[in-house]
Amino acid sequence: MKRLFSSAVILLLMSAVLAACGGNNNKEVSGSSESPSSSSSSSPSSSNASTGEKVKLTMGSWRTDDKAVYEKIIKEFNKQYPNIEIEFAPTKSTEYNAVLSTALQTASGPDIIHLRPYAAGIALGEAGYIEPINDLKGLDVFSKDVLAASTGKDGKTYGVPMALNIVAIMYNKDLFAKYNLAEPKTWDELIQISKTLKENDVTPFAMGTKDSWILSLTQGAIGPSIYGGTEFAQGLVSGQKKFTDPAYVKSLQTMKDLQEFFPDKYTGIGSEDMRTLFVTGQAAMYVMGDFDLSVVKSMNPEMNVDVFPVPSQSAGGSPTVTTYVDGSYAVNTYSKHKEEAKKFLEFTTTKEFGNLFANEMKRVSPIPGVVASDPLVAKYAGFADSISTPYVMVTNFNGGNPTTKVTLENEMQAMYFGKKTPDEVAQAVQSITDTWFKP
Amino acid sequence: MDNQPKRLNQRKWSIHLFPIPALAIYLLFIVYPIIAAFSYSLYDWQGIKRLSFVGVSNFKKLLTVEPFNTMFQNALEHNVIYFVVQMVVQNGFAFLLAYFIYQRIKGSGFLKVAYFLPRLLSVIVVGFLWKLILNPTYGTLNVLLDKLGLDALALTWLGDPNTALLSIILVNCWFGVGLSLLIFLAGLQSIPSEIIEAARLDGVKGFRMIATMILPLIMQPLIMITVLTFIQSFEAFELVYAMQGSMGGPYYSTDTLAVFFYRTAFGGSSDGSASIGIGSALAVVMFALIAVITAFFLALTRKVNRS
Numbered sequence: 029m030k031r032l033f034s035s036a037v038i039l040l041l042m043s044a045v046l047a048a049c050g051g052n053n054n055k056e057v058s059g060s061s062e063s064p065s066s067s068s069s070s071s072p073s074s075s076n077a078s079t080g081e082k083v084k085l086t087m088g089s090w091r092t093d094d095k096a097v098y099e100k101i102i103k104e105f106n107k108q109y110p111n112i113e114i115e116f117a118p119t120k121s122t123e124y125n126a127v128l129s130t131a132l133q134t135a136s137g138p139d140i141i142h143l144r145p146y147a148a149g150i151a152l153g154e155a156g157y158i159e160p161i162n163d164l165k166g167l168d169v170f171s172k173d174v175l176a177a178s179t180g181k182d183g184k185t186y187g188v189p190m191a192l193n194i195v196a197i198m199y200n201k202d203l204f205a206k207y208n209l210a211e212p213k214t215w216d217e218l219i220q221i222s223k224t225l226k227e228n229d230v231t232p233f234a235m236g237t238k239d240s241w242i243l244s245l246t247q248g249a250i251g252p253s254i255y256g257g258t259e260f261a262q263g264l265v266s267g268q269k270k271f272t273d274p275a276y277v278k279s280l281q282t283m284k285d286l287q288e289f290f291p292d293k294y295t296g297i298g299s300e301d302m303r304t305l306f307v308t309g310q311a312a313m314y315v316m317g318d319f320d321l322s323v324v325k326s327m328n329p330e331m332n333v334d335v336f337p338v339p340s341q342s343a344g345g346s347p348t349v350t351t352y353v354d355g356s357y358a359v360n361t362y363s364k365h366k367e368e369a370k371k372f373l374e375f376t377t378t379k380e381f382g383n384l385f386a387n388e389m390k391r392v393s394p395i396p397g398v399v400a401s402d403p404l405v406a407k408y409a410g411f412a413d414s415i416s417t418p419y420v421m422v423t424n425f426n427g428g429n430p431t432t433k434v435t436l437e438n439e440m441q442a443m444y445f446g447k448k449t450p451d452e453v454a455q456a457v458q459s460i461t462d463t464w465f466k467p
Numbered sequence: 468m469d470n471q472p473k474r475l476n477q478r479k480w481s482i483h484l485f486p487i488p489a490l491a492i493y494l495l496f497i498v499y500p501i502i503a504a505f506s507y508s509l510y511d512w513q514g515i516k517r518l519s520f521v522g523v524s525n526f527k528k529l530l531t532v533e534p535f536n537t538m539f540q541n542a543l544e545h546n547v548i549y550f551v552v553q554m555v556v557q558n559g560f561a562f563l564l565a566y567f568i569y570q571r572i573k574g575s576g577f578l579k580v581a582y583f584l585p586r587l588l589s590v591i592v593v594g595f596l597w598k599l600i601l602n603p604t605y606g607t608l609n610v611l612l613d614k615l616g617l618d619a620l621a622l623t624w625l626g627d628p629n630t631a632l633l634s635i636i637l638v639n640c641w642f643g644v645g646l647s648l649l650i651f652l653a654g655l656q657s658i659p660s661e662i663i664e665a666a667r668l669d670g671v672k673g674f675r676m677i678a679t680m681i682l683p684l685i686m687q688p689l690i691m692i693t694v695l696t697f698i699q700s701f702e703a704f705e706l707v708y709a710m711q712g713s714m715g716g717p718y719y720s721t722d723t724l725a726v727f728f729y730r731t732a733f734g735g736s737s738d739g740s741a742s743i744g745i746g747s748a749l750a751v752v753m754f755a756l757i758a759v760i761t762a763f764f765l766a767l768t769r770k771v772n773r774s
Contacts, residue, residue: 126733238626240714295717296603296626305604429731429742430534434714441718445628460534 084113088138090124097388132157139363143187145177145353153186159359160184166377177353187356192392195249195350198314201332211336222289232289234311236297240437248419254279257417267467271458280450349411352419428464435460508747525748542727550700557640561647569655583645594709628720654688
């Protein structure tokens, strides 16, 4: 009996090893030869926006918190197109990718898709699941950099950019006032501020290296100030510059040197602990994207937060903020109502939509000329318009297995433990990049 | 009278139909995914798109190409450490506790429940709670050490590659000690009291009693616990994932085969770098590894049973 039981338990557990890994992917994706996107010409028959017949669309998203805002946006959209009903049906962020790709593999899924930015979203487009929208009315308002988030190598654009993420340095205004500090204009001033804060027992940077993604984000924000922003980034993308370039290595060294201004035991501090240190006033500066602003404010509504760009290390150099697109609106190629879905996409390129988005969502819209009513969001947007530099790890180097981005993150963790030198980090990042990246 | 055996035969025949529903579910959800994963491991993949048949090249890549081979070796080492520490700490403790409870010390009923209690929590909850306790700045453990004047011992438990893996394994021991204890206790209680009584009359006591009498008599539950611990430690995933995320951080110091598999097959988070081919190859290697060693343990059980 015992034996029977134990063998049964063992068999069950053994099979569990593999049982978990098969389920998701047992559908072979149709090859590009029979790419479903070729059927796009058949859509006029389904176009009935003008005939007055009611059409119901669904919109898939990972933004579960934004339901109320999207309902407002859809209401606004319905003033122009009363016959196109849209249901906002978000999925939890961590599960969205899997749910969406499973649906697409079975030729279903929402009509309007929130597409992940850069490699992940473009991959869906290039696999033929997303309708190319190059000739969409209004798409020309966006800059090439912004559209790059949803444009494949073949030049097909798959989505309308939704929001910009902007990484800069948030700071606690009250703490700065208490110690007579002003926003730094130069790198030396930033270091001086950090020293003053440290002398007064305030942690200068709310920073921790336990969550690896924080490392590439912070490096993405601080790095350009050392290696010289956009120009160097373009060099990396075109293959003229390598990560082993002395300028890049120096940016890693600077990141390491900043550790004296990090909190005690920073290697065990994760992203949530970082935020806690900042909102409780234990740390004065917080290198983070604007997307965290609403969380900061909800945790401490009385807090006096402001933001400044990362000052340049070279004399007279322009300060920078690091930006990347947060996602885009796309049309499912299997949708029965592609024309109607495209009408919504056209709406998302308008200034009217941009204003609604910026003010309701408190996020920065990529549509030029949109003015946010929240002064801090407007400040972020102003930076994005004038001094933005791309977050290259997300925009161009989020490929390979493991990805270049992930390699940078883990190697930098090792750097902070003293296991790797900045030189070795740069070499590891370059060698993984060489395995997949083609300029 | 002539009819009887025939009817019996017929009835026997129909009996074989009854397992079909269960068998169908088993085939569909357990056998089929195993075979499917094996077949995936022989193909080249681009994201979620299956490309051409490539034979064993995914396996080759996993075992010989950087960074997969070092990650594989690193993760495998951690699984072995996981197993050894769990055997010594978790099962060692479980045996001692079971032995004390078996001696009917005061409150043994309460202790039995108390030790088993963590098992009732979800692993994710356990991971979350211990992440709070082990937090370097406001975690209970470090605050306590600080108050006791032992602040030199207040380490960055989960943020330091030297302590992170051990911290997670010890949490797992805390979580798993109850089940091992119950199995040991059941084994101890099934020993006929006459045998122990006789040994005691012969003057056997203390450590010798455990080593020469009790351990041989609970060989079967011991092997069963070993097998369960082995499988659990080689599939270790949830706690690492709950406490350190899919990177097995910091700097791969808590990576295990299952976490490595998850990361490789499904991509870190949302970056679309999934590599289903290599991931499936890894799953097949894990399956083979666990199956072979478990089979060895089973053979051992059979031998113990016979003797």
